[in-house]
Amino acid sequence: MSINVANCPRCGRIYAKTVKNLCPECAQEEEAAYEKVYRYLREKPKSTVQQVSEHTGVPEERILSFLRQDRIMSAEWTELTYPCERCGAEINTGRFCDRCNKEMQESLHSAAKSIRKQDNEERRTSYHTDTQRKRRG
Ligand SMILES: [Zn+2]
Numbered sequence: 001m002s003i004n005v006a007n008c009p010r011c012g013r014i015y016a017k018t019v020k021n022l023c024p025e026c027a028q029e030e031e032a033a034y035e036k037v038y039r040y041l042r043e044k045p046k047s048t049v050q051q052v053s054e055h056t057g058v059p060e061e062r063i064l065s066f067l068r069q070d071r072i073m074s075a076e077w078t079e080l081t082y083p084c085e086r087c088g089a090e091i092n093t094g095r096f097c098d099r100c101n102k103e104m105q106e107s108l109h110s111a112a113k114s115i116r117k118q119d120n121e122e123r124r125t126s127y128h129t130d131t132q133r134k135r136r137g
């Protein structure tokens with residue numbers, strides 16, 4: 001049996017891989033940070049990310065990552081907002097605002113469509129050159 005090892009993305013230490021993507025020490029630290037943020041928000045659900053960071057000592061970036069992973073169900077019981085990763089609009093759940101979610105879905109659709117269209121056009125042009133070549137003999 002081999003042990004799966006990985007480099008902890010936070011501290012760089014090598015650790016035996018578990019379900020967590022951090023080494024045990026960093027995972028514990030992450031949990032503690034999460035607990036602090038969660039507890040503070042329970043008391044003061046109307047805080048901003050900056051205020052939470054100031055009072056808990058947890059960096060804003062870390063708080064944002066909890067929010068973006070939806071670990072803190074902020075939309076349900078806090079008034080926390082943070083910028084959409086795409087356009088910067090204020091959101092309180094997930095990573096993107098409604099508009100960006102919609103736009104991204106639409107652009108995925110149209111990208112798929114334009115690829116299909118290009119495919120057809122290429123086939124048509126190659127058909128044309130084929131017949132032209134034949135005609136020229
Ligand atoms: Zn670590």
Ligand SMILES: [Zn+2]
Nearest residue numbers: 084087097100
């Ligand atoms: Zn957006």
